Amino acid sequence: MTTALDELTLETIRQFLYREARYLDDREFEKWLECYRPDAEFWMPAWADDDELTADPQREISLVYYPSRAGLEDRVFRIRTDRSSATSLPEPRTGHNITNVEVTGGNGDSVDVRFNWFTLYYRYHTVDTYFGTSFYTLDLSGPDPLIARKKVVLKNDYVHHVVDIYHV
Numbered sequence: 001m002t003t004a005l006d007e008l009t010l011e012t013i014r015q016f017l018y019r020e021a022r023y024l025d026d027r028e029f030e031k032w033l034e035c036y037r038p039d040a041e042f043w044m045p046a047w048a049d050d051d052e053l054t055a056d057p058q059r060e061i062s063l064v065y066y067p068s069r070a071g072l073e074d075r076v077f078r079i080r081t082d083r084s085s086a087t088s089l090p091e092p093r094t095g096h097n098i099t100n101v102e103v104t105g106g107n108g109d110s111v112d113v114r115f116n117w118f119t120l121y122y123r124y125h126t127v128d129t130y131f132g133t134s135f136y137t138l139d140l141s142g143p144d145p146l147i148a149r150k151k152v153v154l155k156n157d158y159v160h161h162v163v164d165i166y167h168v
Contacts (some may be wrong), residue, residue: 006103013113014101014139016145021117024166029076033069037139037146042066044152044168053153063154063163067152075165092123095167108138109141112146130167131155 016035023032036042044064054060057067066072096119104145105112118131137149152168 008151009111009140010101010103011101012129012140013111013145014098016138017098017101017113017115017136020147021098025094025096026167029079031074035145036069036072036150037148038069040060040069040072040147040149041151042152042165043145046155064152065166072165079164087114091123092166094122095120097129104135109139111138111140112136113138117168121167126160128160129156130159132168134168 020032020035023029030161040115042064043057043066044062045055045057046063048054048060054062057065067154068074097117101113103111104114113136114133116131116133118129121128121130132155133153135149135151135153139148141145142167153156154163154168
């Protein structure tokens with residue numbers, strides 16, 4: 001049985017996820033960083049040859065891995081100062097879409113969330129689509145949710161260029 005409190009929490013989570021996506025679409029990376037706890041892990045594992053995801057970001061290849069928000073802050077700095085091989089002018093345009101948001105677990109002020117997403121990416125008269133599933137652990141102890149852990153499973157088999165934080 002779903003209670004009004006459960007619905008309120010789920011709607012709070014949805015609104016948080018939409019806001020995080022909007023910050024990426026609007027290239028408001030500094031606001032996007034504020035969605036993360038300082039110790040937040042951001043991980044996008046790679047697909048291994050056996051069609052399984054890599055399981056250990058310390059020992060196996062990952063598409064993206066930052067063990068804390070400091071790595072994300074450095075990434076944003078490189079994007080903003082054109083010190084990135086993934087970005088150049090004109091800047092890409094994105095549209096993030098989120099579906100099937102589910103709370104899959106929780107413990108105290110921490111909640112696990114799973115959702116599907118797709119991102120439309122436009123650059124140089126070309127539109128690419130990225131899609132996948134994300135798994136977040138959110139910290140709900142403060143006035144706004146914060147991402148404590150983010151695992152992104154990119155389901156595309158082929159990508160045309162370097163994948164970056166704004167693709168997912």
